[in-house]
Amino acid sequence: MLGLIQLSDPVNYRRLVRIRRPPGSDEAGKARAAREAWRAIFDFIVATSGERNAALGRAGLTPNDARTLASIAPIAEGRSMRSLADEWRCDASTVTWIVDRLEARGLAERRPHPSDRRSRLVALTPAGKKLWSQIERAMYRPPKGLLELSERDLRAMRDAVMTLPTESPRNARSSRKVR
Structure with missing residues (x-):
């Protein structure tokens, strides 16, 4: 201080x-x-959001669409819609609405849960995987201002942020990948 x-x-x-x-x-x-x-x-x-928002706009995605793709992309078999609602702390109907839009575009699909007949999983389609791989590069490209910092400062910043707890039930370290 x-x-x-x-x-x-x-x-x-x-x-x-x-x-x-x-x-x-x-x-x-x-x-x-x-x-x-x-x-x-x-x-x-x-x-620094302009470039990220422009990339989403060119793909016809909203930030919530991108968040959904990012949340389900790492898990090939899909995620339960309930787990998405819990992670985002939102109503299940919100997840349903977003998944409906992605499904209508052929980017995601609902599948039966292998062990729970009452539950549905949502997974990326091949088109969804392809679009996410393109968007992911734009979303996680560091803004130019970050490149003005030293490598030491960047690592210190990364380490500090990675230790922060998130408000979602998952731990920050487990929900963030270091690239």
Whole structure:
């Protein structure tokens, strides 16, 4: 945290000088630093979203469509729609609505669950896999500003973010791949 102290110099005027306090020296400072860090991350994501949104637009996808493709792509046999709703903390009807759109475009398909007759799995079709592989490159291409940081800073940033818990039931480390 940055604190302020007043110093008097020989010509008798006061200057404000920033000093560093040890990390964790006060909870209010930590909360303020967390807000500042989150705002900086959020603003950076928003400011660099143009290329990602353009790639989705060219593919005729919404951000929620892309999220769905990303969530089911790693699992060949598919995911239960209930697990998607739980992960996203949304109503099952929301998942149904998104999957209906993807299915109508031939990008996803519903399959019977092999061991639960009441449940359905959703999986990517070959067309969905192909489109996701194209979109994935655009979605995860680092914005130019990141390339201005040193490799050491980038690794430190990655490591810090990877340790953060997510609000979904899954752990951040298990739900994010390092590329």
